């Protein structure tokens with residue numbers, strides 16, 4: 001993989017922060033955008049902007065075509081059977097909330113939903129709200145001290161009461177890659193549906209929704225080199241057809257009288273109102289960009305970064321890692337004895353290095369480890385060993401400053 | 405010295421540093437030197453919880469002069485607290501309630517007082533002024 005040529009496609013990586021070259025290690029929060037995505041959005045507003053699905057004029061038709069082509073691009077990349085199984089959303093959170101509401105309408109009291117102990121808040125709170133609304137029960141797959149899910153317990157949680165299992169593919173705080181194949185197979189065996197939170201996946205590994213056989217797969221565009229405010233919920237056609245709409249408005253209807261409305265077909269039934277057209281088109285371009293990469297090379301490079309950074313960090317006295325799962329992506333969560341993450345993050349920033357500090361929207365994980373938060377470095381394929389050297393050097397400068 | 409004079413003094417001290425790391429080295433020193441709040445005051449009702457760091461604040465008013473003591477789990481937060489306290493300690497409640505801590509901006513530390521930073525400092529400043537307002541005669 002030619003990192004230099006890849007980096008040259010990401011203009012922000014040339015930035016200086018406080019006079020220092022930017023070292024961007026906060027890819028778990030959001031990724032940077034390649035020029036092709038930035039230009040595509042720009043071109044859309046400069047030359048094609050019109051509302052879609054509702055005009056006979058040329059621009060409206062061109063914008064509709066571009067938006068629908070993006071949908072097809074994403075369908076092909078994810079290996080979905082139908083193009084209308086790709087629903088545009090605002091992001092992962094929005095997709096999960098859609099399922100929690102619309103699929104949730106099919107549930108009744110005493111039905112059970114299973115999530116895991118390593119979920120992002122956006123894959124916890126919507127289910128808690130659903131349980132409040134419908135009287136369903138929430139069950140939790142525990143996590144061991146390495147950051148792996150305890151799948152034996154999962155198997156024993158499943159029963160004919162289980163209606164939905166919602167777990168993350170990859171943990172944003174720990175990097176754990178969950179055995180979702182196992183989770184999906186076992187859930188289907190008791191007749192439950194499965195939602196996979198894919199917010200941290202597609203940017204790191206190849207995902208094929210039909211091979212996984214998941215029922216829903218939710219992710220955000222901004223974490224895979226696309227724009228913010230756009231994401232995708234994949235859902236199997238037959239389940240989406242059973243679900244009532246999430247929001248009412250324009251575009252999602254077939255016929256409206258003041259007494260009664262009939263709903264449009266998929267995907268429009270779940271896409272009320274004027275969508276984020278530029279975002280959808282930009283996301284299509286982000287998938288084109290992903291398509292231009294060799295995912296095997298990406299995985300190899302990111303694993304090298306993970307191993308190199310881990311072995312360099314291990315040399316630091318008093319370091320403790322959180323998340324040492326069997327299979328991990330390029331995320332390192334750690335603490336250094338006696339140092340507060342806020343202090344470390346503040347000083348790294350002054351040296352041009354962007355990391356995340358805090359609980360990463362996964363307070364239950366932090367509670368399990370009895371810590372308020374961690375320092376998290378999360379790498380993308382455009383990061384380099386040279387940047388890791390800068391990071392380690394910066395840490396070695398900071399530590400004596402902060403230690404008493 | 406008035407609040408404004410104390411603020412001016414701090415601005416001049418910070419003018420000596422043109423490198424960020426030197427500036428922070430100084431803030432960290434201040435944090436380490438901040439007289440620790442007495443254990444008896446480190447109670448839940450004096451805890452200001454931020455998302456990133458936490459702050460304890462204790463305020464007192466005697467003879468129309470405010471005194472503050474505080475602590476934080478993060479040392480940089482503590483250093484900034486030391487600066488804030490230095491400016492308003494032994495000032496009248498009315499003056500404390502009026503102060504806007506503009507000097508923090510002048511020395512380039514306003515990011516720590518941004519509401520989105522969630523380190524407990526914004527709430528601490530509010531709490532300081534509230535305590536002062538309560539003590540205004």
Ligand SMILES: Cc1ncc(COP(=O)(O)O)c(C=O)c1O
Nearest residue numbers: 091092093120122172197199220
């Ligand atoms: C695992 C996981 N799930 C869900 C989300 C929420 O994504 P968004 O805020 O883009 O909706 C994130 C983002 O941090 C995440 O990492």
